[in-house]
Amino acid sequence: MLSEPNFAARKIVMIHANQGEKMTFSNDNLVIKNKAGKIILQYTCHRIFIIYIVGGFSVTTGLIERGRRFGISFVFLTGGYKFYESIPYKSRGNTMLVRRQYNTDIDFEISQIIVKNKILNQKKALQSLRNNNDGVELLNNSILKLNEPIRNLSTLMGIEGTAAKVYFNRIFNIVDWKGRQPRVKRDITNLLLDIGYTVLFNYIDALVSMYGFDTYKGNLHQEFYNRKSLICDLVEPFRIIIDCKIRKMYNLRQISEENFICQKGRYMVNYQSSINYGTEFAREINRHSICIFRYIQGYYRWFMTSDDINKMPIVEVIKNDID
Template structure:
């Protein structure tokens, strides 16, 4: 038997790419109908599956919630629950991710149920030759959104005006950078300047991920967690290897691609935090401090879950369309200018 010609192989590959784009994609109308569930162990204790429904029952077997699996996109579960094997089996069947959170709203276990057989996409991820160009596109998008938020501050001081100008210079530098390492330095400088300027009136002392040195860092961790898991659920619709990024490099147990795609969207959590502070929705007595480490009190977690999760869901179509467009651009090897951009705007 003769081997297929290179032309035939290319045609077959293109046909496979086209089929991937058509078959694995959830439509926008279907996505709009999907809902996010956030369950608290204080409301009930047992999760199970019954007649294509997710069922939440209390200790006496009384149904507290019943929701069709056809309309669930992701489930956040906080606290201690009993789950059944049938639940996991059907979560897999209906492609519903289950995100388990501790009482401080930190994710400790994620049961993913996405598309795992898109081998061509994963092969392309690991053989990508233009990672730096994609990274530049995404990080300049992030810096641009940070700049927009800084520009939205009313009655700027002289130092704030200088910071805005410096941020504009950093944006130009990011657009012309030649290596990921140089881009990393510019992004770090831009983020530091952004936090110093945008959260100046809050007494914010700087972003320190996971250290929980103050209540604002705690809240940013919580907001970013919900955003991270929602973006991961969108990436799993298409079968991406979420551990293979283009900016955050391979590192053991780090979902580098999610870390990459989240960057332009972090600003929605940043804006929510500042707005909540101005509206006096953040209360110091919602937090406990031990050995200079802040923790959210159990009875306050629901309040901030609603605050940040609502913010993420306000942008759920933006996130869906961004990931969908990114998938199409990547799988079809489009030019960088055809990759998606998320614009937060400057209005608070």
């Protein structure tokens, strides 16, 4: 497991194989070249945490060996930034931790804290905007409901859903927002949310895997075949990192319809786009890396040593200038 100073020195690397970029290793350095063969990045493997590879790519034994040697996780995305595989660097055999995951009797209490933490961060995001007192007050009402006894998951998810509608309608009030629809890609904003959440999800997955959790055993999100329910849980308080980044990009006029293609009502990023949106999201996540690390580390330590739900860590995502 990485210490905080060690983790702070590690960065995200994103390679766009769909744009002709190629990756090689020279001694203990990662070298990335563009389509013309010019070196665009050379970075020591000792300071890489995760590598995202966008587009078709051949995996070699050398790649896997270096991942294990330097503690690097690899995530493979399609040209449209859809996840299709990962090779996480993970701790194996933490049987005590996995046993606690399956034997805990406070799943619902953990779920309630996660939802409350998510709404608290959504509230802070709205507080950073102008003329959103009504939205803040509505989220306060949701938080108050979470302080009361809740008997079932459907009630909890109802509170979360109501808060999400309030939040999204205000955080994206600068665009023609019609509602959040995951994976449908009905508009540019929903597409960018899907891309950003995918990058964020796999970043947290790589970090959680280092501790040896069974990432398929969740609390808030129930177990479905081949779904990493625990990562779905732990990503919730951090979603505002992506939301606020997208809003800021709109305000800075970094998002242009010319960078996207719409086919049969579904939007996708133009490969020749003037901006690599995945890279932008990776940089934003890097800015919050210590905040994320401390939360996951704190969650692990709490889960291993305590059943006191009142001591479960709460994360306050570092405020961004989102206006």
